[in-house]
Amino acid sequence: MTLKKKLVLALAALSTAVVGAVAIAQSGGRDKIDDKTEATLRARFAERIGAQPESIQRTPFGLYEVVVAGDIFYTDSKADYVVMGRVFDTRTREDITQKRKDEINKVDFKSLPLDQAIKTVRGDGSRVMAVFADPNCGFCKSLERTLLEMKNVTIYTFLYPILSPDSMEKSKNIWCAKDRSKAWNDLMIGGKAPAAGDCKTPLEANLALGQKLNVNGTPTVFFTNGQRAPGALPANHLEDRLAAASK
Numbered sequence: 001m002t003l004k005k006k007l008v009l010a011l012a013a014l015s016t017a018v019v020g021a022v023a024i025a026q027s028g029g030r031d032k033i034d035d036k037t038e039a040t041l042r043a044r045f046a047e048r049i050g051a052q053p054e055s056i057q058r059t060p061f062g063l064y065e066v067v068v069a070g071d072i073f074y075t076d077s078k079a080d081y082v083v084m085g086r087v088f089d090t091r092t093r094e095d096i097t098q099k100r101k102d103e104i105n106k107v108d109f110k111s112l113p114l115d116q117a118i119k120t121v122r123g124d125g126s127r128v129m130a131v132f133a134d135p136n137c138g139f140c141k142s143l144e145r146t147l148l149e150m151k152n153v154t155i156y157t158f159l160y161p162i163l164s165p166d167s168m169e170k171s172k173n174i175w176c177a178k179d180r181s182k183a184w185n186d187l188m189i190g191g192k193a194p195a196a197g198d199c200k201t202p203l204e205a206n207l208a209l210g211q212k213l214n215v216n217g218t219p220t221v222f223f224t225n226g227q228r229a230p231g232a233l234p235a236n237h238l239e240d241r242l243a244a245a246s247k
Contacts, residue, residue, distance in 0.1 A: 033058045037077050041066060044079035055104070061087070070105045070214030072097055106226040107213060114156050116202035116209070118174070120181040123152035127242045130222040132160040132210055135170040135187055137218040142232040144188040150235065153242070157184060158206050160218055168203060170194065175201045 033041075038056050041064060045051050055067045063074040063083065074083040086097040112130055131147075133140040147155060159175060161167030170187070176197025177183035186192040210220075221229045221238075223245040233241070 033064065037064075040077070041075065041079050048079065049082075059087075065100070067104055069216070070101070072101055072104075102227055105214060105228055107222060107228070109222060109224045109226055112156070112222070113202075113205070113209065116206055117156035117158045118180045118184050120155045120157065120184075121153075122150065122155075125154035126152050127246065128154045128156070128224050129238075129242065129245075130156040130158060132158045132206075132215045132218055132220045132222075133188075134160055134163045134167050134218040135174065135184075136164040136167050139232040140219045141188045143219045143221075144185065146232065146235050146238065148185070148189060150238065158209070159201075159203060160206055160210050160215065161203060162207070162210075162218065171203055172199075172201050173197045175199065175203070 033056060041056050042053055045053050045066060045068070051068045053066045053068055054070075055065075057065045059065050059074070064077065066073045066075055074085075074087070075081060086095055088095055109128075109130070114130070117130060131140075131143070133143070147153070159171040161171040170193070173194040173196055174180060174183045174187065176199040177194050183194045187194060217230055219230075219232060221233065221241075223229075223241050225245040225247075227241065227245065229237070229241060
């Protein structure tokens with residue numbers, strides 16, 4: 001069970017105030033909170049929810065933003081109530097929560113160890129993305145079918161075996177194949193399992209990397225501007241993200 005799922009269950013058990021969305025009329029910067037309030041919130045989150053906050057800030061709309069495992073929660077100064085959901089600025093219609101999530105989950109794409117990924121080049125390969133994927137992931141297979149039709153892309157696939165007991169074995173066999181890209185596509189699009197292989201793999205390193213980057217599900221796509229997108233994005237959304245990354 002992922003940390004996010006544990007948090008959801010814990011919050012439900014505590015009968016906290018959970019909402020789907022909050023509309024606000026304020027926007028602006030976030031303020032550093034005093035040490036006493038921060039200590040209280042950290043202790044309460046650890047005690048009541050079983051989570052260690054990565055950061056805590058006061059928002060311009062009166063609540064405190066608590067970041068846990070790359071996700072955002074809003075709470076009062078004593079963590080008696082916790083809100084899960086999106087906050088919007090009603091004047092600009094901006095999704096403030098998503099903007100903050102993009103900020104806190106942004107990665108330095110150039111720092112990714114691309115030698116630990118399967119490289120697939122289509123066309124001139126000028127547009128680049130990285131994908132964390134599990135060979136048993138249905139949404140990953142859907143994404144691969146979409147990627148198959150895209151032009152002029154370079155795709156770095158980090159094998160991220162987290163879903164099923166045999167995900168590790170399948171990932172190992174794919175990595176040890178003579179043509180890794182073909183073996184990956186044969187499985188994800190053609191349903192052809194890779195032949196057994198034996199070699200040194202980066203799979204454990206990929207798992208550690210994914211945990212460090214808060215990759216809690218597959219597929220997760222990273223773009224060269226550091227932004228990420230979870231799930232099997234449709235082609236038009238991928239095109240928009242790639243265009244934004246190229247600016």
